[in-house]
Amino acid sequence: MIERITLIGRHGCELLESLGRAGIFLLQSMFARPSREGVRLWLVQMHMVGVMSLAIILVSGLFIGMVLALQGYTILVDFGAEQALGQMVSLSLLRELAPVVAALLFAGRAGSALTAEIGLMKATEQLSSMEMIGVDPLRRIVAPRLWAGFVSLPLLTIGFSVVGVWGGHLVGVEWLGVFEGSYWGNMQESVGFIDDVGNGLLKSLVFALVITWIAVFQGYDLVPTSEGISRATTRTVVYSSLAVLGLDFVLTAVMFGGLS
Amino acid sequence: MMAASLVEVENLHFSRGDREIFRGVDLSIRRGAITAIMGPSGTGKTTLLKLIGGQLSPDAGRVVIDGRDVHALSRNALFRMRRRMGMLFQSGALFSDLSVFENVAFPLRVHTDLPESMIRDVVLMKLEAVGLRGARELMPAELSGGMTRRVALARAVALDPELILYDEPFVGQDPISMGVLVQLIKRLNQALGLTSVVVSHDIRETLTIADYVYVVADGRVMAHGTPEMLEAVQDPRVRQFIHGEPDGPVPFHYQADDFIDDILSHGEPQ
């Protein structure tokens, strides 16, 4: 019995310790003095993290918008309210689906890649040798990746929403014959720029922070073996997906649930 | 007195988890000489280099380089001090996304404001010194193990450091590239006036180039002296190591229960 309690205590201590390490790590790399080549390194990472994720995000956004329109139409038409299709598609995209689905895809596409890349650098002693050359890997390797992640995901989320709304238009208006004016008109009537677009972006900014933080820290803190890298990559995807879904609930409650 | 030794390690204690790795190590590394640190595998020789380079912090004791305590430095001061050191990693640790040329140019690009033409001159000079000027366009993945280590050596001396740390430079090398590396280390030391620390368990090669040798085992310095002095040491453990006898005071077996009991127990807990 005492052993059990000790075990729980040990796990608790380890958890706190790694949370503390992760926090210090985040602050040190975010506020690291940017290196001389900082902008160029950031650009390279924007390419790796952002541009390379664009295709999967846009294609998913298109399909989700189309499916939303299709499903929404079959329900709304029963109430004779198919004019509200635009409203339904755009609100579900802006408030929920775009930030969350884009974040989940981003965790799978970019987060795991970040973990594996940094982990491999650690396993092959590249991080150590960089330290010994007198270059802080937090500044040189980690910081550009963190900032690229923070900037990319909100941009990708915007892309997801735009393509999704267009996909909804494609199915709803072009195919199912909802009147075009009421598709856009109802949408504009009900969507608020700050309330819906702004809050959606705020969500995706929070998700971006959490995902890149988890991904980069898992890579930096892993056990430098091939098993360690595979475990850390898995952990990145699992932890960030759970964090995104959990935080989404909290943020939704605060933003739209009247808790504020 | 201070001029004589560049690095002073005093009463160093370090443990990883419950395992004590160093129990009071004292070293003194002379300027301009090649100092070898030898010992059986698993005695934490690489850890010792990481402690000297400030990548790990000791539990007790201190490492003084050129009069400054490495572990009392701020993060920025530590990184500034490391510009005066070079380290050759066991794996070479080249940056896999940069070509050989860019790998050697890396320290110059981040730490100096040299114009591109001068960087080119310096890089080619360093690559010439390790005999790989022709390989400058290759990527690290295209190099053999020996070549990787030579490129890493060129990178380590790119900034003309005062101190260079070699982590197992001879491991896994064929006799020819081993000979090349031995010569390189010796030549670089003489030509550039470096202070070198070589960590190794390849006794023969190391003894041919070392000016002074420390034998580390069981978390302590077992013996130290010039290679000739070590040949004459009577301590059986040191003799076993220097002469490469398979079994002796340093056991061949990892600590285990009695073999017969272990076989007969059929895997049941004892």
Added chain:
Amino acid sequence: MKRSKTMEFGVGLFMLAGILGLVFLGLKVSGLDLTRADDTFELNANFANIGGLKPRARVTMAGVTVGRVDSIDLDTEWYDARVVMSLDNDLLGKLPDDSTAAILTSGLLGEQYIGLSVGGSPESLEDGATIRDTQSALVLEELIQQFVSNMVNE
């Protein structure tokens, strides 16, 4: 260097597309009109019961949207609902001060909004004025109660 140029171009394009997307979301999806923000004036109206009226609900005149509800709170002096609306500046000085405001419902189940009807007075409503003649929202329970008591009286 060539590769890094195309890469920079790609990143630039990516960021530009993101900003354009945001503009699209602003103008086309949320119907943001940048000119309207400061071109409004305020009117107040007190209702005995606002039913399900919410902030940001439409304010219409002859079915045309002319403004929005800014805020709704309880007037503790009269214990009725105080509604603040912002209306297009075009109407400033053109609404007679005996205009009426009513809370209407779009369709049977739709949202509630405010409908303004023009009066005939020569005086006009200024910024911050209060509409005195108001008609509360229809509350289904009250209607039923009235209907039942009428039945009993007959």
